[in-house]
Amino acid sequence: MAPAEVAAPSCSSCGAVQSRLGKTSCSAGEPTSPPRPGSCPTSTQGEIIGSALAELRGDGPDARLARVAARVEGLGYRQTEDGPQARWTRVEDTVAFARLMGYRKIGIATCLGLLDETSRLVAVLEAQGFEPTSVCCKAGSADKCDVGVADGAKIRPGGFLVFDNVNWYLPSDSRTPHSRSLGDGVKDPQMQAATDVLAAWSCTWLTNGVNDTAIYVRP
Ligand code: SF4
Numbered sequence: 001m002a003p004a005e006v007a008a009p010s011c012s013s014c015g016a017v018q019s020r021l022g023k024t025s026c027s028a029g030e031p032t033s034p035p036r037p038g039s040c041p042t043s044t045q046g047e048i049i050g051s052a053l054a055e056l057r058g059d060g061p062d063a064r065l066a067r068v069a070a071r072v073e074g075l076g077y078r079q080t081e082d083g084p085q086a087r088w089t090r091v092e093d094t095v096a097f098a099r100l101m102g103y104r105k106i107g108i109a110t111c112l113g114l115l116d117e118t119s120r121l122v123a124v125l126e127a128q129g130f131e132p133t134s135v136c137c138k139a140g141s142a143d144k145c146d147v148g149v150a151d152g153a154k155i156r157p158g159g160f161l162v163f164d165n166v167n168w169y170l171p172s173d174s175r176t177p178h179s180r181s182l183g184d185g186v187k188d189p190q191m192q193a194a195t196d197v198l199a200a201w202s203c204t205w206l207t208n209g210v211n212d213t214a215i216y217v218r219p
Contacts (some may be wrong), residue, residue, distance in 0.1 A: 007039040010030030014040075022083055036219045065101065092119065095128050108134040157202070167212035169196060172205065176212050 014024045014198040017034045025036040036043055056063045076093050077084040088096070098106055106125055118134050125132040144154050151157050166172075167179035169187045186192045201216040 009041040009045065010037070010039045011041070013037045037151070054079045067098060068100045071100065087169075091124055095125070095130075098130060099128075103130070105133065108132055110134055110136050112136045112138045128129050137141065159216070161198070161201070161216040163214040165211060166205070166214040170214070172212070174207050174212050176207055176209055179212065 014034075018024050018027075021034055023033065025033045025040065026042050027041065030035065041049065056066045069087065072093055075096065076086060076088040081084075082142050094106075108118055115136060118136075121134045122134060145151055163169075167174045167176050169180065169191050171180045171182045171184050171186065174183060180187065186195055198216050201218050204215045204217075206213045206215070
């Protein structure tokens with residue numbers, strides 16, 4: 001006989017009841033708790049939850065981590081008439097957790113768009129005596145096209161290059177003083193190599209008679 005199909009867990013379905021009552025069946029743990037939805041893993045995944053609990057009752061690293069995390073949570077919240085309120089920021093939580101765990105090195109995996117926030121977090125952690133290391137999601141500088149993403153599907157399709165004072169390096173018919181004429185050619189071999197790459201890019205050459213700027217866009 002085929003095993004009965006178990007509903008996939010969907011704790012998200014408790015979002016509404018939590019917003020309304022401030023608790024769920026699993027967090028309340030009391031007879032008056034809200035009912036569990038049919039897909040509640042507390043009901044449907046008892047075996048897996050039981051084996052995970054057995055691990056956390058032991059002396060392994062996961063058990064220690066779980067106990068310290070619970071201790072930090074207990075320290076970082078205070079009881080109010082409206083329920084538990086956080087006393088610490090998440091950064092303070094992290095510092096307390098790392099200190100109680102005895103960690104010295106803290107790795108930060110960050111988004112490229114959060115480097116400023118990351119640098120502030122690093123400063124806080126260093127001031128607290130930790131050794132933070134950080135790496136961003138763009139490390140390696142790989143083009144997404146290299147892993148099969150279509151160029152047009154990227155957030156910034158194509159390449160984009162703004163070339164200030166381009167008339168000092170590339171020949172043109174610009175009348176801006178000190179421009180290289182068509183007869184002068186490209187300034188040097190290095191610039192010639194760059195020009196060869198840019199030949200396939202569309203170019204918009206702007207001039208105000210004093211400065212010239214070229215905007216290249218990769219097709
Ligand atoms: S009561 Fe069950 S379904 Fe709801 S959040 Fe808790 S574990 Fe998830």
